[in-house]
Amino acid sequence: MASQLVAGNSAVIVGAMYAGCDCFFGYPITPASEILHEASKFFPKVDRKFVQAESEEAAINMVYGAATAGHRVLAASSGPGMSLKQEGITYIAGAELPCVIVDICRAGPGLGNIGPEQSDYNQACKGGGHGCYNNIVLAPASVQEMCDFTMKAFELAFKYRNPAIVLADGVLGHMVEPLKFPETALEHKIDTTWAVAGKAETRGNLVTSIALNFDEMEQHNYKLQEKYRRIKENEAAWDGYKLDDAKVVLVSYGISSRIARSAVDAARKMGIKAGLFRPITLFPFPEKEIRRLADKGCKFISVEMSNGQMREDIRLYSGCQPVELVCRYGGNLIQLDDIVKKIKEVA
Amino acid sequence: MAAKEKVIGGHPGIYATFPRKGGAAPTATHYCPGCGHGILHKLIGEAMAELEIQDRCVVISPVGCAVFAYYYLDCGHVQAAHGRAPAIATGISRAEDDAIVMAYQGDGDLASIGLNETIQAANRGEKLAVFFINNTVYGMTGGQMAPTTLIGEVTATTPAGRDPRDMGYPMHICEILDTLKAPVFIERVSLSDIEHIRKARRAVKKALQIQKDKLGYSFVEFLSPCPTILRMDAQGIAKFINEQMEKEFPLKKFRDRSAEVQPIIRAESDYSKESLDRVFGCTEMQCIEMEKDREFAPKGIKIAGFGGQGVLSMGLALAQAAFGCGRFVSWYPDYGPEQRGGTSNCSVIVSGEPIGSPVVDHPDVLVAFNRPSLEKFAPSVKKGGMIIYESLAGQFEAPEGVKVISVPATQIATDKGAHQAANTAMFGALMQAGNLGLPREAYGNAFRVTFAKKPKLIPKNLDILEAGAQAVKLLEMASKK
Numbered sequence: 171m172a173s174q175l176v177a178g179n180s181a182v183i184v185g186a187m188y189a190g191c192d193c194f195f196g197y198p199i200t201p202a203s204e205i206l207h208e209a210s211k212f213f214p215k216v217d218r219k220f221v222q223a224e225s226e227e228a229a230i231n232m233v234y235g236a237a238t239a240g241h242r243v244l245a246a247s248s249g250p251g252m253s254l255k256q257e258g259i260t261y262i263a264g265a266e267l268p269c270v271i272v273d274i275c276r277a278g279p280g281l282g283n284i285g286p287e288q289s290d291y292n293q294a295c296k297g298g299g300h301g302c303y304n305n306i307v308l309a310p311a312s313v314q315e316m317c318d319f320t321m322k323a324f325e326l327a328f329k330y331r332n333p334a335i336v337l338a339d340g341v342l343g344h345m346v347e348p349l350k351f352p353e354t355a356l357e358h359k360i361d362t363t364w365a366v367a368g369k370a371e372t373r374g375n376l377v378t379s380i381a382l383n384f385d386e387m388e389q390h391n392y393k394l395q396e397k398y399r400r401i402k403e404n405e406a407a408w409d410g411y412k413l414d415d416a417k418v419v420l421v422s423y424g425i426s427s428r429i430a431r432s433a434v435d436a437a438r439k440m441g442i443k444a445g446l447f448r449p450i451t452l453f454p455f456p457e458k459e460i461r462r463l464a465d466k467g468c469k470f471i472s473v474e475m476s477n478g479q480m481r482e483d484i485r486l487y488s489g490c491q492p493v494e495l496v497c498r499y500g501g502n503l504i505q506l507d508d509i510v511k512k513i514k515e516v517a
Numbered sequence: 518m519a520a521k522e523k524v525i526g527g528h529p530g531i532y533a534t535f536p537r538k539g540g541a542a543p544t545a546t547h548y549c550p551g552c553g554h555g556i557l558h559k560l561i562g563e564a565m566a567e568l569e570i571q572d573r574c575v576v577i578s579p580v581g582c583a584v585f586a587y588y589y590l591d592c593g594h595v596q597a598a599h600g601r602a603p604a605i606a607t608g609i610s611r612a613e614d615d616a617i618v619m620a621y622q623g624d625g626d627l628a629s630i631g632l633n634e635t636i637q638a639a640n641r642g643e644k645l646a647v648f649f650i651n652n653t654v655y656g657m658t659g660g661q662m663a664p665t666t667l668i669g670e671v672t673a674t675t676p677a678g679r680d681p682r683d684m685g686y687p688m689h690i691c692e693i694l695d696t697l698k699a700p701v702f703i704e705r706v707s708l709s710d711i712e713h714i715r716k717a718r719r720a721v722k723k724a725l726q727i728q729k730d731k732l733g734y735s736f737v738e739f740l741s742p743c744p745t746i747l748r749m750d751a752q753g754i755a756k757f758i759n760e761q762m763e764k765e766f767p768l769k770k771f772r773d774r775s776a777e778v779q780p781i782i783r784a785e786s787d788y789s790k791e792s793l794d795r796v797f798g799c800t801e802m803q804c805i806e807m808e809k810d811r812e813f814a815p816k817g818i819k820i821a822g823f824g825g826q827g828v829l830s831m832g833l834a835l836a837q838a839a840f841g842c843g844r845f846v847s848w849y850p851d852y853g854p855e856q857r858g859g860t861s862n863c864s865v866i867v868s869g870e871p872i873g874s875p876v877v878d879h880p881d882v883l884v885a886f887n888r889p890s891l892e893k894f895a896p897s898v899k900k901g902g903m904i905i906y907e908s909l910a911g912q913f914e915a916p917e918g919v920k921v922i923s924v925p926a927t928q929i930a931t932d933k934g935a936h937q938a939a940n941t942a943m944f945g946a947l948m949q950a951g952n953l954g955l956p957r958e959a960y961g962n963a964f965r966v967t968f969a970k971k972p973k974l975i976p977k978n979l980d981i982l983e984a985g986a987q988a989v990k991l992l993e994m995a996s997k998k
């Protein structure tokens with residue numbers, strides 16, 4: 171199996187291309203720009219389509235267009251750009267189009283800085299734009315997963331005709347690790363039952379998110395909610411580390427989960443039964459599993475680079491158990507020692 | 518007003534009945550009597566039918582009164598967010614080279630909220646026909662001022678008439694686009710009366726012919742009646758367009774370069790694995806499986822110096838050396854605020870097990886290329902750790918419990934005729950002294966990968982690598998004596 175040292179942002183493009191993505195539309199923003207650079211380098215080499223858009227709004231609407239035509243399309247951005255994309259994303263969700271958006275989260279609010287944060291959690295997982303909708307959200311924690319989860323995101327986006335977000339951060343985007351290249355490449359064919367692609371078979375099709383009739387719009391909303399229910403039922407994914415006998419459970423995703431994992435080891439050396447619960451899908455949140463751990467009497471610590479956005483979900487799904495928080499903001503990573511200290515307090 | 522004008526069902530290129538619209542009148546439109554939208558729909562329908570392109574056509578309907586163009590035109594349809602049609606068109610056209618894409622937009626949509634998308638798509642020369650309805654107002658939302666509202670014109674938001682001192686002047690979109698190089702066809706026509714409509718028909722057909730021939734961007738502006746908002750009857754609105762609008766927006770063919778330009782043909786996407794493996798170089802890649810090895814002591818290395826000293830590439834070479842022996846490894850460049858000050862640093866972790874945080878806060882080995890890095894990171898080095906630094910940084914007092922080695926890396930590289938390869942000499946010193954648990958040959962092997970694109974540089978670098986190691990060996994021997 172071919173493998174190589176690769177940066178996280180580059181791995182996204184590898185995953186996308188092997189997943190049959192043939193359109194990329196982007197606008198520069200640190201720390202996501204390397205995805206744009208890699209796309210501009212590799213897409214044209216195999217006659218796939220790359221456009222540097224005039225803005226994130228334009229980029230996400232180009233995504234809307236190529237997705238309308240039934241193609242596999244990717245966009246990548248970071249905080250300020252993601253905020254601008256929300257208009258497009260709600261239209262994509264409303265029109266039930268598939269696409270993948272990679273968010274290399276940086277520190278906010280406002281212009282913030284280019285350091286890593288996990289503060290786009292709510293924006294990604296709770297909709298983000300207007301209306302009642304959800305994105306599928308995957309949270310990689312390694313360069314390998316930057317590639318693999320991008321591929322998985324395409325699979326889910328097309329399975330459910332829904333936008334899927336790969337939610338990472340500046341560290342995952344820039345760090346270099348070994349990457350095993352995919353062993354299969356998907357040859358994408360458009361689905362003529364819904365796509366509008368300028369072909370005889372798609373001439374009768376319509377992509378839209380408007381329904382003037384209130385009842386019709388309500389029915390459409392029911393249909394979307396039913397879809398999200400199915401996604402919750404079938405797609406929740408998580409990873410556990412030393413959970414079996416754990417009394418203190420760290421809940422953490424992305425780059426923070428790796429620091430949390432080291433903290434589990436450190437705590438175990440001190441004789442504390444700590445474990446790590448790492449959600450792989452943030453929407454759907456692996457709620458049943460959280461509930462199960464809560465029912466076993468585990469104590470939770472949310473480890474995230476935000477003000478506790480994920481903690482709210484852990485609280486909710488654990489049945490309102492108290493959930494401690496270890497967090498940093500502003501571009502700073504969480505320190506191992508801070509997590510260990512909190513574990514000792516809670517244990 | 519002639520209510521029968523609304524009935525367009527069955528016209529060429531128009532659906533016979535309008536089930537998407539529903540309601541009691543299945544062949545009548547939702548537009549007001551005398552509205553320009555209905556007229557333009559007919560013209561587009563006719564042109565599509567005459568050119569026999571309906572299968573290939575995709576109409577993007579805007580936010581505005583024409584949001585439901587898809588009730589009527591017999592072709593593929595997509596509905597857009599306000600002003601974004603040209604971006605959506607770009608996506609469709611790039612994805613499907615044979616698609617004939619039309620952006621149908623009002624003046625609020627195209628000239629106000631979507632002006633950037635309008636200009637940029639035109640400037641890229643997208644294969645797109647834009648049909649721009651200029652009725653001087655926002656129709657759907659109740660007649661507010663548009664960018665095209667005439668001076669003195671009363672609208673819902675200019676009750677005293679448009680005053681240019683506060684609200685600027687009418688915008689001339691054809692004229693703006695005419696400053697760009699890429700567009701193939703730009704024309705302004707009118708839908709005020711039969712005679713004008715005849716000319717407009719030709720412009721629509723031309724714009725679509727250009728799309729059929731894949732020649733590029735075409736733009737047609739229509740001075741269009743909105744009798745409802747402007748509260749005029751059929752004669753009144755025709756007179757308003759012919760006399761007042763035309764004065765501000767002269768009818769004109771701004772350009773037609775269709776005879777000069779070449780078709781834009783984009784190749785089909787290549788999805789094959791062979792091609793991907795080729796462009797990513799998978800065929801030349803190694804097959805390395807990382808194996809867990811609890812015996813292997815994990816090491817954190819921090820490398821720091823000025824930008825341009827090869828700090829990051831030395832880190833990558835070290836990562837490659839470790840990766841080549843099947844170790845778990847991570848490399849992370851610190852791109853914090855200090856990057857702006859001209860210094861850079863990276864963290865490398867080499868381990869026998871999966872790696873937690875890729876950031877090294879307390880290095881086992883610090884490699885420092887300059888004084889500021891030395892001073893900044895030396896206090897963070899672990900007890901029992903090591904600092905290897907460039908001799909040019911001057912004398913340095915070892916922190917307690919830390920071994921310090923001064924290496925004349927720049928001197929070594931310069932003596933070998935490659936002063937910019939000081940990082941290679943440093944890499945040799947690290948190989949000799951770093952105690953990282955990697956076999957010696959791993960370091961040289963790393964160059965075969967990192968210099969794969971410039972193989973000529975490999976022998977020279979191997980030479981400097983050895984010289985760096987040798988310098989440390991001599992120092993060690995001297996200190997033993």
Ligand SMILES: Cc1ncc(C[n+]2csc(CCOP(=O)(O)OP(=O)(O)O)c2C)c(N)n1
Nearest residue numbers: 580581582599623624625626654655656657
């Ligand atoms: C983002 C956004 N802002 C505002 C609106 C409300 N809106 C609907 S139609 C319209 C005006 C459209 O006017 P114009 O483009 O001139 O088209 P017309 O209705 O005159 O054909 C506006 C502002 C919207 N739908 N979306």
Ligand code: SF4
Nearest residue numbers: 549552582656743745
């Ligand atoms: S409001 Fe004006 S633009 Fe809208 S349908 Fe009526 S006449 Fe046409």
